Amino acid sequence: MKILITGGAGFLGQRLAHALLKSEPGQTFTEIVLADIAPLRDAALMAETRIVSATGELTRLLADGVLHGADGVFHLAAAVSGECEADIDVGLRANLDSTRALLDACRKLKKPPRVVFSSSLAVYGGDMPDVIADNTLPMPQNSYGTQKFICEQLIADYTRKGYIDGRSVRLPTVTVRPGKPNKAASGFMSGIIREPLAGVEAICPVDPATGVWITSPRFAVQGLIAAFETPTEKCTGRIAMNLPGLSVRVSEMLESLARVGGTQAASRVRMQKDETISRIVGGWPWRFNTTRARGLGLTGPAAMDDIVAEYIADYPEAVRRAG
Amino acid sequence: MKILITGGAGFLGQRLAHALLKSEPGQTFTEIVLADIAPLRDAALMAETRIVSATGELTRLLADGVLHGADGVFHLAAAVSGECEADIDVGLRANLDSTRALLDACRKLKKPPRVVFSSSLAVYGGDMPDVIADNTLPMPQNSYGTQKFICEQLIADYTRKGYIDGRSVRLPTVTVRPGKPNKAASGFMSGIIREPLAGVEAICPVDPATGVWITSPRFAVQGLIAAFETPTEKCTGRIAMNLPGLSVRVSEMLESLARVGGTQAASRVRMQKDETISRIVGGWPWRFNTTRARGLGLTGPAAMDDIVAEYIADYPEAVRRAG
Numbered sequence: 001m002k003i004l005i006t007g008g009a010g011f012l013g014q015r016l017a018h019a020l021l022k023s024e025p026g027q028t029f030t031e032i033v034l035a036d037i038a039p040l041r042d043a044a045l046m047a048e049t050r051i052v053s054a055t056g057e058l059t060r061l062l063a064d065g066v067l068h069g070a071d072g073v074f075h076l077a078a079a080v081s082g083e084c085e086a087d088i089d090v091g092l093r094a095n096l097d098s099t100r101a102l103l104d105a106c107r108k109l110k111k112p113p114r115v116v117f118s119s120s121l122a123v124y125g126g127d128m129p130d131v132i133a134d135n136t137l138p139m140p141q142n143s144y145g146t147q148k149f150i151c152e153q154l155i156a157d158y159t160r161k162g163y164i165d166g167r168s169v170r171l172p173t174v175t176v177r178p179g180k181p182n183k184a185a186s187g188f189m190s191g192i193i194r195e196p197l198a199g200v201e202a203i204c205p206v207d208p209a210t211g212v213w214i215t216s217p218r219f220a221v222q223g224l225i226a227a228f229e230t231p232t233e234k235c236t237g238r239i240a241m242n243l244p245g246l247s248v249r250v251s252e253m254l255e256s257l258a259r260v261g262g263t264q265a266a267s268r269v270r271m272q273k274d275e276t277i278s279r280i281v282g283g284w285p286w287r288f289n290t291t292r293a294r295g296l297g298l299t300g301p302a303a304m305d306d307i308v309a310e311y312i313a314d315y316p317e318a319v320r321r322a323g
Numbered sequence: 324m325k326i327l328i329t330g331g332a333g334f335l336g337q338r339l340a341h342a343l344l345k346s347e348p349g350q351t352f353t354e355i356v357l358a359d360i361a362p363l364r365d366a367a368l369m370a371e372t373r374i375v376s377a378t379g380e381l382t383r384l385l386a387d388g389v390l391h392g393a394d395g396v397f398h399l400a401a402a403v404s405g406e407c408e409a410d411i412d413v414g415l416r417a418n419l420d421s422t423r424a425l426l427d428a429c430r431k432l433k434k435p436p437r438v439v440f441s442s443s444l445a446v447y448g449g450d451m452p453d454v455i456a457d458n459t460l461p462m463p464q465n466s467y468g469t470q471k472f473i474c475e476q477l478i479a480d481y482t483r484k485g486y487i488d489g490r491s492v493r494l495p496t497v498t499v500r501p502g503k504p505n506k507a508a509s510g511f512m513s514g515i516i517r518e519p520l521a522g523v524e525a526i527c528p529v530d531p532a533t534g535v536w537i538t539s540p541r542f543a544v545q546g547l548i549a550a551f552e553t554p555t556e557k558c559t560g561r562i563a564m565n566l567p568g569l570s571v572r573v574s575e576m577l578e579s580l581a582r583v584g585g586t587q588a589a590s591r592v593r594m595q596k597d598e599t600i601s602r603i604v605g606g607w608p609w610r611f612n613t614t615r616a617r618g619l620g621l622t623g624p625a626a627m628d629d630i631v632a633e634y635i636a637d638y639p640e641a642v643r644r645a646g
Contacts, residue, residue: 088484092423100415126560137460139479139562146480150473156462157469161411237449239462 001029002070006058006102007077008034011177012118012220014042016074019221021048033070035061036077059101067105072114074224075102081122081144081280082183088143095147103154107163115155115166116228119240121213123149123170125283133289134242141283142185156238167235169227169293172215172245172300175253176311178318185280189214192253193308196268197261199320205274208251211286215245215300216307217314226298234296244290244300246307256304260312261319324352325393329381329425330400331357334500335441335543337365339397342544344371356393358384359400382424390428395437397547398425404445404467404603405506411466418470426477430486438478438489439551442563444536446472446493448606456612457565464606465508479561490558492550492616495538495568495623498576499634501641508603512537515576516631519591520584522643528597531574534609538568538623539630540637549621557619567613567623569630579627583635584642 003020007013013034020029033052034040040053054066058077067073077098084091099117106113124132125141140146152168159166177190188205189212195202215223223243258266290298301307312319326343330336336357343352356375357363363376377389381400390396400421407414422440429436447455448464463469475491482489500513511528512535518525538546546566581589613621624630635642 088480088486135460137458137562139560140476141483143480143484146476150476153463153469153473153476157411157466160464161466163411237462239460 001072002031002033003029003072003074004033004035004067004070005074005076006035006098007075008032009036009038009040009042009053009055010076011179012174012217012224013074013076014040014045015217015221016076016224017045017051019225021050023225033066035066058098062101062105067102067109070109070113071111072228073102073106073116074228075099075115075117078118078148079144080182080184081142082185082187084144084147085142085185085276085280091143091147095144096150099151099154103158103164107158112162112164114228115164116224117151117155117166117168118224119148119152119168119170120145121170121172121242121284121288123152123240124285128285131287131289132242132285134239134292142280152240159238165232166238167227167230168240169223170240170242171220171223172213172243174217174220175214175307177217178311178315185277186212188277189250189253192250192269193257193261193311194318196257196265197312197319199265199268201268201270203272204250204254204269205272205277206250206281207273207278208249208254208271210250210278210282211247212250212253212281213245213247213284213286213288214307215243216310218310219244219300223293223298226296230296236292241293242288242290243293244298245288246301246304247287248304253304256308260305260308324395325354325356326352326395326397327356327358327390327393328397328399329358329421330398331355332359332361332363332365332376332378333399334502335497335540335547336397336399337363337368338540338544339399339547340368340374342548344373346548356389358389381421385424385428390425390432390436393432393436394434395551396425396429396439397551398422398438398440401441401471402467403505403507404465405508405510407467407470408465408508408599408603414466414470418467419473422474422477426481426487430481435485435487437551438487439547440474440478440489440491441547442471442475442491442493443468444493444495444565444607444611446475446563447608451608454610454612455565455608457562457615465603475563482561488555489561490550490553491563492546493563493565494543494546495536495566497540497543498537498630500540501634501638508600509535511600512573512576515573515592516580516584516634517641519580519588520635520642522588522591524591524593526595527573527577527592528595528600529573529604530596530601531572531577531594533573533601533605534570535573535576535604536568536570536607536609536611537630538566539633541633542567542623546616546621549619553619559615564616565611565613566616567621568611569624569627570610571627576627579631583628583631
């Protein structure tokens, strides 16, 4: 079975590739193509014979036949919320046009491939109920969310037409991401844990009372794979599915940092409000009813302490010895 | 004030142009450009000095500067449901790509133009509540509805960014349309009234118990103009607004035809089920809560008899003397 992961050299793409290589529940992944605009840097993946790295704009890679013979796709590639908000054209090109090119390439395959599209809680905003369900009307309040929601519609229609076997899942914010900060408005949710643990100061740009909806890298990858493996007949409806996550306030995230990472680490977080980030993140919902996903056996992290502990366990080299 | 009407040589576009020329509530329309892929054939409009006809693909017309200096846009142009269902590429090009080209052209104007986007009840389908409200999640079950819903999202985001002052309104099926049948799945709703009144046999392709959500041409045009004239501060939220209409069963439409147009006319309707049309139309909702639109003073037809009478009054030349 050949799999294409778009955004495959990104953090989540690489984690997903590792997970697919390790666990093969009923599937044999003979080839995993990691397509990304950035080159693959993960040495372990580069050394693996089943991994093929393809670097460039997705639309060009598709024209060059990167999808040829694929059985499945994880479509993770996207311009992030900050970029999309700064330049609507960048977002439309990277998120909408690329997705259309991908869907059209899928349609040309002999057998409709299974496609998991990673959407986001950023589709929500505006006047919302207290608890979001899968049938809550998204009213995106930023261009990134708009573009993700549009792509969900395309995935649904191409699935209805039988061109693909698609599933859209909305990921909670994935925290803690390793590495450097990105331009996502949600970036600080990783930063306020990652940087202090590395002995570096971090800025918290929102009110600590802000509630957020997060999941850990392990659960995010687990959710993507579970969505891929769900038999078609169990996919009830074609609307996007909100993946399980954890509803937590930023203040609780910082308390967990102190508890699990030490008070010295926690002291490295400085409060400095950023109006743009506060507005974007403050407009996202943070309480969800994920009955549909849980009915398929999907789960999320149980507590913030677990999320901090997972990061320390998965990225020991990025953590300074607790002081 | 210069206005661009896309789909301006179409039935609704021409009716709208006539209405704008006649009633000028506070506005002076110095120029109304009717952009359409088909040439304008309405002699009265062609003779009017304030009317400019522009024939060609919308994207090309925009590149040629058709929007230059415009203050407002009514975006009615679209490939209809039957065409979109038969060829997804045709629909994506005509409905999605053209709308993007229009929005980008709007963004280049000195002052953000007011834009009314005519969407459709076809965005709805699948598992729905009994009564549709503006905040009901659309789950389009056909490509036309998908594309309309996607365009609503773009209109909302460009409005949020301040590039346009946009409003999306979802029209009920506009009945009775004069002239020749088009490829819309909803086409029969006009055909079963229009053809019998002209002395021609018509086919009813759905079960007479099918419920539909319709409005008359006069109310549709009135709704579009009212949406255009609504002050920005009164546009609460950016989600699409369902326009008022009439919930009616096809059997009741035929009863009105007999009552208003005569029993001989009614006898010209032949029942012959079409599975594709039945599936598409049967999947559309037909009961709506239009509180938001009615709060802005918008109304719909009171009864089916009025709709038949309106057609006979507006298109006397198309009606054979009742037998």
